[in-house]
Amino acid sequence: MKQLLLISMVALAGCGATTQKPIPDDPYYAPVLPEMQPNPVIRSGSLFQDGYAQNLYSDIKAHRVGDIITVELSESTSAKKSAKNEIDKESEVGLQTPILMGSPLTVNGNEVNASIAMENSFSGESDADQSNSLNGSISVHVVQVMANGNLVVRGEKWMTLNQGDEFIRLSGIIRPEDISTDNSIPSTRVANARIQYAGTGAFADAQEQGWLSAFFNSPLMPF
Known part of the structure; x- marks a missing residue:
């Protein structure tokens, strides 16, 4: 894993070094x-x-x-964009006590039954505002x-x-x-x-990410 990370860093550094700037x-x-x-x-x-x-x-x-x-x-x-999503889901399943020989099925004197309840919810919100x-x-x-x-x-x-x-x-x-x-x-x-x-020049270079920061902000990072 360490070797793979090192190779990726070297590759990104090489790509950054070969980037041609306008002249x-x-x-x-x-x-x-x-x-x-x-x-x-x-x-x-x-x-x-x-x-x-x-x-x-x-x-x-x-x-x-x-x-x-x-x-x-x-x-x-x-440009301005906003989005908001909400998802709710509820489900419930119940198993009634079976009837055996005209009498409810029991185990140690307790009726046999079961129930399952599940609830899911999702909420997401995003905003984007840009002007030039x-x-x-x-x-x-x-x-x-x-x-x-x-x-x-x-x-x-x-x-x-x-x-x-x-x-x-x-x-x-x-x-x-x-x-x-x-x-x-x-x-x-x-x-x-x-x-x-x-x-x-110096001011333009100061606004760019270093190759290590670019690696951690790239899609290659799984985290």
Whole structure:
């Protein structure tokens, strides 16, 4: 038993040591830069040429691969759940005195009879209350323009604060119609959104369980 416990601890320690923590400049969140396509200048006498991205009548909203859009984070979730169960069960069985030859059956002058009574009860109650909120902003790149015109966006923001790093990562799909005139969109309008907010460093490490505490709180513990 001691050997099994020691092997389990070593295995958990190895798993914890191989856990990869997020690092800046992840290739998945790297910015997508549009390719420069030279446009031949046609001497037509006009101040503007067809094919140029920006002119007096163009929109500043993001619509191409490599464009940048600001996502306003305004996430708020709240969940509350309560449950209460009560179960009661009673049962009783009685055996009357048998009649033998017209007379009650007796043993040493006492009538033979029996009775069994059983009662079970169970009561359980649970409550859960959780709320989260995230506010701020992050600028992301358009990494793909879908066939229906929707934009796939992805990006990250890293901030070094004292003894650790804080980062925000976001990816999802947005509709060009939801982009406001200042080239921003609320996070509630991002479809299939994946938002990560966490940190690294001494403060983040202090909030994590040690490998021994994780073992005793894991499903492997039978107690």
